[in-house]
Amino acid sequence: MGLGSFADFDPNNNAVKPITVELLKDREINQQGGGVVFYVSDKNGKVMMVSGELSLPQGFESANVVTLKGHLSQDSFHAHEVVIE
Numbered sequence: 001m002g003l004g005s006f007a008d009f010d011p012n013n014n015a016v017k018p019i020t021v022e023l024l025k026d027r028e029i030n031q032q033g034g035g036v037v038f039y040v041s042d043k044n045g046k047v048m049m050v051s052g053e054l055s056l057p058q059g060f061e062s063a064n065v066v067t068l069k070g071h072l073s074q075d076s077f078h079a080h081e082v083v084i085e
Contacts, residue, residue, distance in 0.1 A: 002020070002043060003020050003021060003022060003042055003043035003065070004018075004019035004020050004021065004042060004043065005019075005042050005043050005044055005046075006019070006042045006044075006046050006048055006072060006077070007042075007044065007046075009071065009072035009077075010072070011072045011073060011074050013071065014071045015071060016069055016070055016071055016080055017069070017070075017071065018067050018068065018069045019042070019067065019068050019077075020065060020066070020067045020068075020085070021040035021041060021042050021048075021065070021066060021067075021068060022040060022041050022042075022064060022065055023038070023040055023060075023063055023064060023065065023066050024038075024039040024040055024041055024047065025061070027039035029056075029060075029061065031056070034053050035051065035052070035053050036050075036051065036052060036053075036054060036056060037049060037050065037051045038050050040066070040068070040077075048076065048077050049075070049076040049077070050068060050070075050076065050077045050078075050079050051076055051077075051078060051079070052070065052078055052079035052080060052082075054079060054080065054081060054082060056082055057082060057083065057084050059084055060082065060084065063084045063085075065085050066082055066083065066084055066085070067082070067083040067084075067085060068081070068082055068083075069081040069082075069083070
């Protein structure tokens, strides 16, 4: 399965849906207080900040592609789960 597109998400809909994206390793992964922030890009090259109260899976930092389960907010993607393919 290839990369997904953030254009397929409605920022006014909080339904949790999966999207497969490329992890941008040149951007910082910031974890503090149970929250995490990192950056990804979709198949169209759209860069998106991802945030959520979640624990990252083992090997996350070395993954190239991850699947996020969550919803789009106005300026970022709120992840409920991160899965390494």
